[in-house]
Amino acid sequence: MDQPVSDIVAAEPAERRRLPPEERRRQIVEGAVTFFADVGLDGKTRDLAKRLGITQSLLFNYFANKAEIIEAVYAHVYLDRLSEDWPRRLTDRSVPLRDRLLTFYTEYSQLIFEYEWMRIFMFSGLAGAELNRRYLHHMGTVILHPLLDEIRAAAPAPVDPQMEDIWNLHGGIVYIGIRRHIYQVPTPDDPSEAIAHAVDRFLGSFGVV
Amino acid sequence: MDQPVSDIVAAEPAERRRLPPEERRRQIVEGAVTFFADVGLDGKTRDLAKRLGITQSLLFNYFANKAEIIEAVYAHVYLDRLSEDWPRRLTDRSVPLRDRLLTFYTEYSQLIFEYEWMRIFMFSGLAGAELNRRYLHHMGTVILHPLLDEIRAAAPAPVDPQMEDIWNLHGGIVYIGIRRHIYQVPTPDDPSEAIAHAVDRFLGSFGVV
């Protein structure tokens, strides 16, 4: 398990010095995002510094400690990246429900199937971070529950979908990204066909055409 | 992120000494399974020893190094725990396909929804271990591909399910365990209803009653 981190850590060949603090900080955060996505939140500050082509001590000139770097990583990857108008567009009944679902999951999968997004989310989940509970709660109330209402409104009487059914649809799609970036097995280059089939099966089984 | 591991690590109050080597080794492995499931594969040998109520140096009397402990953990959690006759029972056409699927996923979910199974699998996936690729490849060839054939045989002509559809069914179910043990959000105590609905939606959309 102890991979030789130092070998896969190097990147740019130690670029120029004395950047404006704003720019240096941004560079550190962006480097930290891919670094911690690669090696996990237990990644060492010396390895991060080496990858950035700076000294380790410089990191602590911009962040009080390592936890603060990781906070900045969280903020950069997850904060306000859920599009504001997904809830509105998902409930816009002037558009066919199928189109709304396809649009949403096409855009949403482009976000979460990102290497950094998926891996840091999993690392922080395993670490027990509050981030994941907050995120999934937000997902449930702002996106998935309204979606349940839409499906119920569109479905004929006898069938009655539940939140757990929505989570099943959601999980089946998210699992593509997990296979790709966590387990690192082959997945379709373009997941949109698989997504469309999943959505169609889901809607079809609830009698929504 | 740096939780105070030592606080959540303690367990038994330092039990007796001088066990037979066989038993001591077994005790170490079983303790290591839950320990590494809790804190991740970067967990420290001193914390593991403390949880076991033994000295850290004793660990290295039974294992040459930490990597060997983790190998034993992998073996204990994953080796030969895929039931031998799942492939046979899944393809036994004297039983209705729906029943076969429900039986399989009921039993399989009891295996993989285990706390240790799920978390160690995710930790090792993130660490890039070969384990996960091997496991998913095995899953695909021994279980899911035969399953695809069964569904194709039972489905009427025009529809033609693909492997990616099977992975979608699979992922939607596995995702329940991910929510529970990785993200640590509430899930149904008994997932069998959600599983049954997922299976029924899946089969129904392919015209299999």
Add this chain to the structure above:
DNA sequence: AACCCTATTGATCGAATGATCTATAAATCG
């Protein structure tokens, strides 16, 4: 009860880690 085998301990080593502090040098201003 004395003996012996070995499971277990406790002390310790060298390397690695997060963090601190002072010295240096790159850019900006007068």
Add this chain to the structure above:
DNA sequence: CGATTTATAGATCATTCGATCAATAGGGTT
């Protein structure tokens, strides 16, 4: 161009890590 500011580097500290090894003591045998 010289002075001042401050971003950056380099040396270093106190811990913690995996791993080693000699000393100790548990428990079965006679």
